[in-house]
Amino acid sequence: GAGVSQSPSNKVTEKGKDVELRCDPISGHTALYWYRQSLGQGLEFLIYFQGNSAPDKSGLPSDRFSAERTGGSVSTLTIQRTQQEDSAVYLCASSLMAGGMYEQYFGPGTRLTVT
Amino acid sequence: AQTVTQSQPEMSVQEAETVTLSCTYDTSENNYYLFWYKQPPSRQMILVIRQEAYKQQNATENRFSVNFQKAAKSFSLKISDSQLGDTAMYFCAFWGNQGGKLIFGQGTELSVKP
Numbered sequence: 706g707a708g709v710s711q712s713p714s715n716k717v718t719e720k721g722k723d724v725e726l727r728c729d730p731i732s733g734h735t736a737l738y739w740y741r742q743s744l745g746q747g748l749e750f751l752i753y754f755q756g757n758s759a760p761d762k763s764g765l766p767s768d769r770f771s772a773e774r775t776g777g778s779v780s781t782l783t784i785q786r787t788q789q790e791d792s793a794v795y796l797c798a799s800s801l802m803a804g805g806m807y808e809q810y811f812g813p814g815t816r817l818t819v820t
Numbered sequence: 821a822q823t824v825t826q827s828q829p830e831m832s833v834q835e836a837e838t839v840t841l842s843c844t845y846d847t848s849e850n851n852y853y854l855f856w857y858k859q860p861p862s863r864q865m866i867l868v869i870r871q872e873a874y875k876q877q878n879a880t881e882n883r884f885s886v887n888f889q890k891a892a893k894s895f896s897l898k899i900s901d902s903q904l905g906d907t908a909m910y911f912c913a914f915w916g917n918q919g920g921k922l923i924f925g926q927g928t929e930l931s932v933k934p
Contacts (some may be wrong), residue, residue, distance in 0.1 A: 736920050747824075747911055747924035761919045767853075794863060803920030805872070810867030811865035 707731065709812035711797050717788055717818045726782040726815045730799030737780050738798040738809060739772060748796060754780065755803040787819045822847045824914050826925035833902045834933055840887075841897045841928045843912030850874075852890065852894045852916040859909040859927075868910070871895065902932045 710729045718724050730737050739751040750764040754774045765771070769788075774780040784791055794816050798809040823846045831838035845854070856868040871879045871888050878886050883903075885897045899906055912925040 738920060738922075740922075740924075746924070748913075748927045750921040750923070753920045755920060761921065763919075764921065796863075796865065798865075800920070805870075805915035808867050808870070809922060814863045816863075818838075 709797055709799050709810050711795075711812040711815050713815060713816075714813065715816045716818070717820060718820055720789060723783065723785045724787055724817065726769055726784075726795050726797075726817070728780045728782070728797030728799075728812060730778065730780070730797070731810055732778075734799035734801055734810075735777065736800045736803040736807070736809075737774055738800075739780070739782050739797065740796045742794040742796060742814070751782070751795075784817075787817075789819050792817055792819045796806065822914055822916055822918065822923050824923050824925040826912055828928045828930045829926070830931070832931040832933055833899075835902055835904060838898060838900050839902055839930065840912050841891070841899075841912075841930065842923055843895045843897070845893050845895065845912070845914050847893070847914065847916055848865055850908075852914060854886075855913040855915070855922065856886070856895075856897045857911045857913060857924075858906075859889050859911065860907070862893045865911075869897065892913055898929075904932050904934060906930065907932045 726760040735756045738753040740748040754760045769785045772782045794814040796814045798811045800809045821926045854871045868870045883900045913922040
């Protein structure tokens with residue numbers, strides 16, 4: 706079946722512009738996660754959604770970052786007034802439910818470059 | 821707060837040989853999960869192996885096995901009969917009772933040489 710998809714695969718933007726990154730999770734997966742991977746670093750948790758519960762936003766680095774998940778499916782991560790330090794690969798993952806026993810399936814990521 | 825540490829930024833191994841990647845973690849929880857993920861140059865994160873902390877038996881998946889030492893908070897990955905396709909970044913990750921998120925180590929870049 707189809708895996709997690711993300712678009713665009715690459716995005717170059719000027720400092721100060723807003724960007725939107727999209728994630729399409731695996732159909733039927735109730736949990737969706739966003740992570741950020743800076744150059745040569747591990748993955749840093751940003752936010753996750755579980756069903757209709759309030760999202761866990763504890764990893765968002767600033768109020769310039771926000772995310773929503775519409776209809777329990779597609780998610781959009783928005784970064785306002787982008788800064789050069791926002792340059793990174795943004796990875797989305799989904800799982801059947803939230804929990805360690807449920808594998809998180811990752812998308813291919815969006816590489817964001819802020820010039 | 822939980823932390824995951826991978827102390828080997830880079831490693832290399834000859835094809836067909838065995839290599840062990842190290843991972844240590846810190847937590848006060850008793851029930852949790854540990855994972856090894858592989859990230860090839862394509863950026864696609866792939867789950868290699870998973871270990872539940874309450875299971876004493878070490879997990880094994882074909883050529884991949886772990887050495888889980890709960891008291892020492894150590895979780896190493898052994899790759900046997902290394903293949904060129906094993907060349908990738910390997911990340912150790914922890915899941916505890918802090919919600920759905922995984923906590924990742926910094927990664928180990930593994931090169932398999934012919």
